[in-house]
């Protein structure tokens with residue numbers, strides 16, 4: 001497999017070249033840059049370049065023309081949710097699992113501690129670029145800890161030990177956004193076990209996933225076709241969808257909010273009519289530890 005540094009210039013150059021899972025994070029960043037008034041991610045454009053934007057367009061054309069819009073809605077929902085909880089609930093640390101190139105640290109409160117977790121390639125690249133942009137004055141200074149992890153690992157105990165020390169008693173918000181589709185069931189269970197170990201009462205956990213019902217729709221089949229043709233998958237890859245019951249049945253957490261692309265669109269752009277069949281409907285779950 002090519003290294004991340006090598007693959008960036010080349011990956012979007014030919015349509016034949018498959019991309020790695022971690023490189024999907026460029027596409028979501030490009031989507032968020034498409035409507036910053038809605039997404040509120042005013043730094044997403046830093047990741048974009050014409051080749052990445054072209055790839056995002058190719059994905060939109062193949063799967064759904066509404067994917068850019070849906071990603072802006074998702075970012076906006078977490079932006080608004082986090083802002084409110086930070087002010088009301090005294091959140092002290094945001095731990096973003098599979099952070100990709102999302103930019104929450106830079107458009108949220110400077111008082112927070114941000115823990116950014118992703119694959120070795122994403123973390124190395126994100127750290128290098130954000131530090132360079134901070135030096136240039138393009139990004140504000142923030143307290144950020146970058147951590148490398150592989151959620152497919154047979155044990156997450158090393159990651160847990162590191163996080164337990166860094167997080168300590170701080171009140172946390174854990175975010176798992178755009179990741180579960182790429183993971184298997186046992187990886188997912190291990191991650192949620194880690195979340196439960198790490199968090200104390202009244203702390204928050206947000207997760208994004210597709211519901212199994214979506215698998216029957218043509219738009220999901222288009223996604224699978226696109227992934228099959230364009231993504232370099234790993235052994236654990238199963239196109240995971242997750243039923244509501246997974247979240248409702250976690251005995252140590254209470255589901256306090258549940259949104260999807262349709263409800264968010266109704267909230268932020270009520271005038272916009274969404275064609276049901278063309279929406280790759282994502283669900284956002286907000287849980288609070290009991």
Ligand SMILES: C[S@@+](CC[C@H](N)C(=O)[O-])C[C@H]1O[C@@H](n2cnc3c(N)ncnc32)[C@H](O)[C@@H]1O
Pocket residue numbers: 021022023024025028029097098099100101102117118119122149150151152176177178179182
């Ligand atoms: C579609 S991107 C989403 C990134 C970001 N959360 C967002 O919403 O823009 C998926 C992210 O999950 C990360 N990821 C997928 N599988 C992973 C694994 N096994 N271990 C660590 N990170 C993983 C990828 O590297 C990538 O950054």
